[in-house]
Amino acid sequence: MTPRICGVEVIPDGPALLRGVDVVTDGEGNEHQVTRPVVAVCLCGRTQRDPWCDGTHKAVQEAARKAASQREDRATR
Amino acid sequence: MRLMHPRGPVSEGVFARMLRGPSEGALGIPFRTDGSAETILTDDDLQIALWALYELHYRGFTDVDERMEWDPQLIAVRGRLEALLEQAVRGLVAPFVSRAEEQAESFQAALENVIQSSDGPSLAVFLQRQATVDQYLEFLMIRSLYHLKESDPHAWVVPRLTGGAKVALAELQYDEFGAGRADQLHQELFARTLRGADLDDRYGAYVELTPAATLAANNVMSLFGLHRRLRGAAMGHLAAFETTSSLPCRKYAQGADRLGFSSEVTQYFDEHVEADAVHEHVAQRGICGAMVSEEPQLANDILVGAAANVHVGNLEGSQLISAWEAGGSALRRMEGVAA
Numbered sequence: 299m300t301p302r303i304c305g306v307e308v309i310p311d312g313p314a315l316l317r318g319v320d321v322v323t324d325g326e327g328n329e330h331q332v333t334r335p336v337v338a339v340c341l342c343g344r345t346q347r348d349p350w351c352d353g354t355h356k357a358v359q360e361a362a363r364k365a366a367s368q369r370e371d372r373a374t375r
Numbered sequence: 376m377r378l379m380h381p382r383g384p385v386s387e388g389v390f391a392r393m394l395r396g397p398s399e400g401a402l403g404i405p406f407r408t409d410g411s412a413e414t415i416l417t418d419d420d421l422q423i424a425l426w427a428l429y430e431l432h433y434r435g436f437t438d439v440d441e442r443m444e445w446d447p448q449l450i451a452v453r454g455r456l457e458a459l460l461e462q463a464v465r466g467l468v469a470p471f472v473s474r475a476e477e478q479a480e481s482f483q484a485a486l487e488n489v490i491q492s493s494d495g496p497s498l499a500v501f502l503q504r505q506a507t508v509d510q511y512l513e514f515l516m517i518r519s520l521y522h523l524k525e526s527d528p529h530a531w532v533v534p535r536l537t538g539g540a541k542v543a544l545a546e547l548q549y550d551e552f553g554a555g556r557a558d559q560l561h562q563e564l565f566a567r568t569l570r571g572a573d574l575d576d577r578y579g580a581y582v583e584l585t586p587a588a589t590l591a592a593n594n595v596m597s598l599f600g601l602h603r604r605l606r607g608a609a610m611g612h613l614a615a616f617e618t619t620s621s622l623p624c625r626k627y628a629q630g631a632d633r634l635g636f637s638s639e640v641t642q643y644f645d646e647h648v649e650a651d652a653v654h655e656h657v658a659q660r661g662i663c664g665a666m667v668s669e670e671p672q673l674a675n676d677i678l679v680g681a682a683a684n685v686h687v688g689n690l691e692g693s694q695l696i697s698a699w700e701a702g703g704s705a706l707r708r709m710e711g712v713a714a
Binding site: 307309312313315333334335336337338347350351352353356357 | 546549550554621622625648649650651652653656657660
């Protein structure tokens with residue numbers, strides 16, 4: 299039998315994509331069944347659907363960008 | 376689905392030909408040849424004619440002979456309508472694509488830049504916070520036109536790709552098409568949403584009530600999908616679609632919860648919060664990134680496709696919100712026609 303290969307692809311400033319995985323165990327030892335060919339696991343720690351990425355990192359990054367831009371505006375005034 | 380009512384002289388001519396079946400003779404149709412992007416994209420007559428012509432390649436109409444899919448006269452008309460649509464879309468997105476190409480340091484950065492170039496009001500925020508039950512139902516009816524054939528327009532591209540891009544598109548679509556389970560087909564999940572909201576779940580049930588801008592958003596996908604030369608635009612469109620889906624779907628689900636809809640209605644949106652958090656990376660990097668490595672000349676069209684998704688979507692969303700904020704309905708009025 300051909301050995302099953304599990305792949306991990308870490309997205310810069312994003313989640314980790316896992317392929318070839320049946321179960322993901324979270325930090326508290328809970329097992330989560332995988333039903334997709336590829337899943338995104340949260341790496342930012344802010345997801346509301348742990349362990350899966352729900353895109354929250356993008357909202358956080360956007361808020362940080364806006365805050366930085368406002369600070370820049372105040373500094374140049 | 377039966378052929379719908381025409382909305383003007385172009386769709387009248389096209390539909391009459393469809394119903395006549397295979398026959399000789401030229402098709403004389405009065406065509407416009409210009410107009411602003413917004414005029415073309417919101418022209419009911421042009422958009423319904425093109426939507427029906429495309430539908431011959433999907434599931435067709437029960438009262439139209441299946442051979443009409445490749446009727447030379449209809450294909451010729453389709454070509455003229457497509458030229459107008461493509462010109463309108465390229466004109467609409469050109470400033471956003473140019474800016475992204477000038478400012479970004481890499482293709483992936485330019486793609487992200489275009490996808491974030493939305494300058495319209497947020498339909499998702501409107502539905503999350505303030506839509507009424509009737510407005511939410513209208514949203515479901517209008518969106519059913521696409522979601523009941525979800526991912527079909529992008530499937531035309533599979534045979535046009537090779538290597539990693541093809542594998543990535545197949546991986547994404549396997550999930551869209553249920554990951555091996557018929558009851559998880561995303562088209563079926565949306566049918567369940569419609570049933571949960573006591574709406575008609577039949578394919579094309581609400582096309583008569585669908586406004587032109589929504590037809591245009593659907594036609595853009597078919598235009599990109601059905602032309603091999605536009606494979607870059609098709610996949611750029613898909614990347615933008617997936618990337619701008621996860622967070623809005625959470626808001627759509629929250630809006631449905633706020634209005635008291637059942638979990639049968641929200642399940643589709645819940646599923647897309649997680650699914651599209653995966654798909655956006657598969658589409659941006661796995662598909663579009665691989666395509667550009669293989670064929671660098673496709674980069675511009677990928678950005679055009681992504682921008683088309685964002686800005687035709689903006690046009691559609693802003694028209695829905697304007698109609699609702701004015702206290703009216705976003706559905707097309709059916710004067711003198713029994714719905």
